[in-house]
Amino acid sequence: MTLAYPSQRVARPYFVVAVLLFVLQVALGVWLALSYAVTMPQWLVDALPFSTTRAMHTNLLVLWLLLGFMGSVYYMLPEESERDLHSPALAYLQLALLAGTGVAALVGFVLGWSKGKPLLEIPRPLDLLIVLGALIFLFNVGMTMLRSRRRTVIMGSLLGGLVFLAAMYLFNLPFYRNLSIDWYYWWWVIHLWVEGAWELVAAALTAWLLIRITGVPRETVEKWLYVELGLFLFTGIAGTGHHYYWLGAPKYWLWVGGIFSALEPLPIVLMLVDALRFIRERRVEPRSRLVLTFAIGMAVLHLLGAGVWGFIHTLPAINYYTHGSQVTTAHGHIAFFGAYVLLNLMFFYYAIPKLRGIAAFDERRGSFAFWWLSLTMVAMTTAFGAAGMLQVYIERVMGLGYMTAQAQMRFWFWIVTVLGVALLAGAVLMVVDLFTLKPAREPEGRTA
Amino acid sequence: MTVKTAKWIFYFGTISSAILFLALTWDTHNEVAALTHADKLSEEVIAGKHVFQKYNCNDCHTILGFGSYYGPDLTTVYQRRGEARVRTAILTPERVTTWRKMAHKPLSEMELADLLAFFRWVGQIDTHDWPPQDRQVRLRAAAAAQPGSGAEPAGGALGASGPVQGRDLHTAARRALAAGIGTGAELFREKGCFDCHRINQVGGDEGPDLTRVGARLTAERIDSLLVNPASVNPRAEMEAPGLSAAERTELVRFLSGLSGGGNQQ
Numbered sequence: 001m002t003l004a005y006p007s008q009r010v011a012r013p014y015f016v017v018a019v020l021l022f023v024l025q026v027a028l029g030v031w032l033a034l035s036y037a038v039t040m041p042q043w044l045v046d047a048l049p050f051s052t053t054r055a056m057h058t059n060l061l062v063l064w065l066l067l068g069f070m071g072s073v074y075y076m077l078p079e080e081s082e083r084d085l086h087s088p089a090l091a092y093l094q095l096a097l098l099a100g101t102g103v104a105a106l107v108g109f110v111l112g113w114s115k116g117k118p119l120l121e122i123p124r125p126l127d128l129l130i131v132l133g134a135l136i137f138l139f140n141v142g143m144t145m146l147r148s149r150r151r152t153v154i155m156g157s158l159l160g161g162l163v164f165l166a167a168m169y170l171f172n173l174p175f176y177r178n179l180s181i182d183w184y185y186w187w188w189v190i191h192l193w194v195e196g197a198w199e200l201v202a203a204a205l206t207a208w209l210l211i212r213i214t215g216v217p218r219e220t221v222e223k224w225l226y227v228e229l230g231l232f233l234f235t236g237i238a239g240t241g242h243h244y245y246w247l248g249a250p251k252y253w254l255w256v257g258g259i260f261s262a263l264e265p266l267p268i269v270l271m272l273v274d275a276l277r278f279i280r281e282r283r284v285e286p287r288s289r290l291v292l293t294f295a296i297g298m299a300v301l302h303l304l305g306a307g308v309w310g311f312i313h314t315l316p317a318i319n320y321y322t323h324g325s326q327v328t329t330a331h332g333h334i335a336f337f338g339a340y341v342l343l344n345l346m347f348f349y350y351a352i353p354k355l356r357g358i359a360a361f362d363e364r365r366g367s368f369a370f371w372w373l374s375l376t377m378v379a380m381t382t383a384f385g386a387a388g389m390l391q392v393y394i395e396r397v398m399g400l401g402y403m404t405a406q407a408q409m410r411f412w413f414w415i416v417t418v419l420g421v422a423l424l425a426g427a428v429l430m431v432v433d434l435f436t437l438k439p440a441r442e443p444e445g446r447t448a
Numbered sequence: 449m450t451v452k453t454a455k456w457i458f459y460f461g462t463i464s465s466a467i468l469f470l471a472l473t474w475d476t477h478n479e480v481a482a483l484t485h486a487d488k489l490s491e492e493v494i495a496g497k498h499v500f501q502k503y504n505c506n507d508c509h510t511i512l513g514f515g516s517y518y519g520p521d522l523t524t525v526y527q528r529r530g531e532a533r534v535r536t537a538i539l540t541p542e543r544v545t546t547w548r549k550m551a552h553k554p555l556s557e558m559e560l561a562d563l564l565a566f567f568r569w570v571g572q573i574d575t576h577d578w579p580p581q582d583r584q585v586r587l588r589a590a591a592a593a594q595p596g597s598g599a600e601p602a603g604g605a606l607g608a609s610g611p612v613q614g615r616d617l618h619t620a621a622r623r624a625l626a627a628g629i630g631t632g633a634e635l636f637r638e639k640g641c642f643d644c645h646r647i648n649q650v651g652g653d654e655g656p657d658l659t660r661v662g663a664r665l666t667a668e669r670i671d672s673l674l675v676n677p678a679s680v681n682p683r684a685e686m687e688a689p690g691l692s693a694a695e696r697t698e699l700v701r702f703l704s705g706l707s708g709g710g711n712q713q
Contacts, residue, residue: 116501
C-alpha cells in the first residue's frame with residue numbers, strides 16, 4: 001500500500017513534533033497542578049515562577065494543535081485537490097521555522113522574555129516569525145488549491161478558516177493603551193480562533209475524514225457542513241460578547257453575549273447528530289475501528305466540554321460569580337480536549353498507518369489509551385469544577401478572602417495532580433503507540 | 449433540506465452575526481472612554497501597563513477576571529488593599545504570602561510607582577459591579593456595620609467630604625472604624641494591621657480575624673504578642689510590629705475592647 005501522492009509525506013514530521021510537544025505540555029500541566037496543591041519554596045518560585053510554566057503550558061497547547069492541523073491539512077489536501085502539494089520544501093521550511101520559533105519562545109519564557117499577555121506571551125519579534133510561518137502555509141495551501149481544478153466545500157471551509165485564523169492573529173500585534181480595549185481585541189484572537197477559525201478548519205478536516213471512513217456521499221456531508229458552519233459562525237461571532245460582560249464595555253453585551261452563546265451548543269449538537277448518522281449509514285466498513293471511536297468520542301466530548309460546560313457558565317447571572325475562577329479552568333481543559341486534541345489524535349491515527357504503509361494496525365493499545373485519556377480528562381474537569389464551585393461560593397458569594405477559598409480548594413488540586421500524572425501516562429502511552437504501530441494479525445472474518 | 453437552503457443558512461448566519469458584531473464593536477469604541485475613565489489614562493498609567501506586562505503578572509493573577517488563577521484578582525487590588533500593602537506585596541512578597549508564594553520581581557522605584565498608578569486606574573473601570581466580593585451592596589454594608597459610623601449607611605464618620613462611592617468604600621470602611629473609636633484604632637489602621645487582619649469583615653485574611661480578640665486573649669497576652677508574636681503563638685507568621693511603649697498601650701486597650709458584641713452583622 002502506497003500513498004496516493006508522495007507529497008503527503010511531509011505530514012509525518014509535523015505529527016512527530018506535535019505529539020512530542022503534547023507530552024511536554026501535559027508534563028508541565030502536572031507541575032502547575034502541584035504548585036496549587038503544595039507550598040513551593042520561595043527560591044524555587046523565584047527561579048521558575050508559576051507564570052513562566054503556565055505560559056509554556058498554554059503556548060505549547062496552541063503550538064502543537066496548530067502544527068497538528070497543518071500536518072493534517074498537508075496530508076489531506078493532495079487527496080482532496082487531486083494533485084501534489086505546491087512545494088514540499090516550503091512545508092519543511094515552515095515546520096523548521098515554527099518549531100524553531102517555539103523553542104526560542106520557551107527558552108525566552110524561562111529567561112523572562114515575554115509580552116505579558118496570557119496565551120499570547122510570545123514577544124513581538126517572534127510573533128513576526130509566526131506570522132511568516134503562517135504566510136508560507138497559506139501560500140502553499142493556496143497555490144495547491146489554485147493549481148487544482150477541483151473546488152469543494154471542504155477546500156473552501158479550510159481556506160476560509162486558515163485566512164480567518166491568520167487575520168485574527170494580527171490583532172495580537174499592537175500595544176493597547178487601554179486595558180479594556182486590550183482585552184476586547186485579545187478575544188478577537190482567542191475566541192474567534194477557537195469558536196470561529198479553528199472550527200472551520202476542524203469541521204473541514206472532520207468532514208473529509210468522515211467521507212473517507214464511512215463512504216457517505218460527499219454531497220450529503222458537504223450540505224450539512226454548510227449548515228454546521230453557518231450555525232457555528234452565527235452563534236460564535238456575536239457570541240464573543242460573552243467575554244465582554246465585565247471588562248468595561250457597554251451593558252448590552254450582557255444581552256448579546258448571553259443570547260448568542262446560549263445558542264452555541266446548537267451547531268455542536270448538529271455535528272454530533274451528523275457524525276452519528278454518517279457512521280450509522282456508512283457504506284464501507286472502516287479499516288480502523290479506533291478512528292471511528294475517536295470520531296464519536298470527539299463529537300461527544302466536544303458537546304460536553306465546549307457545549308454543555310461552556311453553556312452552564314455563560315449566562316451573565318451565573319458568569320458574574322464564576323468569571324475568572326477555576327470553573328473557567330475546568331471548561332478550558334475539557335473544551336480544548338474534546339474539540340481539538342481528540343481531532344488531532346484521530347487524524348494521527350488515521351494518517352500515520354497510511355504514511356507507514358500499514359493497512360490495518362493492532363488497535364488494542366491505542367484504544368486503551370483513548371479511553372484512559374478521555375476518562376481521565378473528564379475526571380480532571382470534574383475536580384477543577386469542584387474547586388471552582390468552592391471558590392465561587394467562598395470567595396465570591398460569601399466574600400471571604402481569596403486565600404481562604406484556596407485553602408479549601410487544596411484537596412481538589414491534589415486530585416487534579418494525581419489525575420494529571422495519569423493523563424501524562426496516557427499521553428506517553430498513546431505517543432509510543434503512534435510511533436510503534438504494528439500491523440494487525442489477520443482478523444477472523446473482518447472485511448477490510 | 450436542499451443544498452441551496454444549506455448555503456443560504458451559511459451565508460445568512462455568518463453575515464448577519466458579523467454585521468451585528470462589527471456594529472456593536474463600533475459603538476463600544478464610542479462608549480469605552482466614559483466607561484473606563486480614559487481621560488485619566490495618563491502616561492504614568494500606560495507605563496504601568498507596560499510594567500504589568502513586562503513582569504508577566506497576568507500569568508499568575510487575573511485582571512478584569514482574565515489571566516491565570518494562581519493569585520488573587522487584581523482589578524480592585526489598589527482600592528481593596530491600599531497602596532502601602534500593594535507596595536509591600538510587590539517588594540517583599542514573602543511578607544504577605546503564606547503557603548502559596550509569589551515570585552520576587554526586580555521592579556525599580558519608578559516602575560513600582562507606574563504600576564500602582566495603573567492598578568489605581570483599573571480599579572475605577574466600570575465593570576458593572578464585578579468582582580462580586582467587592583460589589584457595592586457588600587461594601588456599603590461593611591462600612592455601615594462599623595461602630596461610630598452612625599445610623600446612616602456609609603455616612604456619619606465617613607466624613608463630610610460628600611457621599612463615598614465606588615471602591616473607595618474599602619478605604620472608607622477602615623477609616624470609619626478607626627475614627628469612631630480612638631487612638632488605638634487609628635494606630636491599628638496606620639500600622640497596616642488591616643492588611644492581614646479583619647475586624648467586622650473589613651481587612652485582610654492572612655492573619656486571624658480579630659473581631660473577638662478581646663474575648664479570646666487577655667490584655668497581657670495581647671501585649672506580649674505585640675512585643676514578640678511567637679511568645680504567644682509559636683507558629684505565628686507575623687513579625688513584631690516595632691511599636692513604642694505608648695503605642696503598644698493604646699493598641700492593647702483597643703484590641704482588648706474587641707469582643708464582637710453588638711457589631712456583628
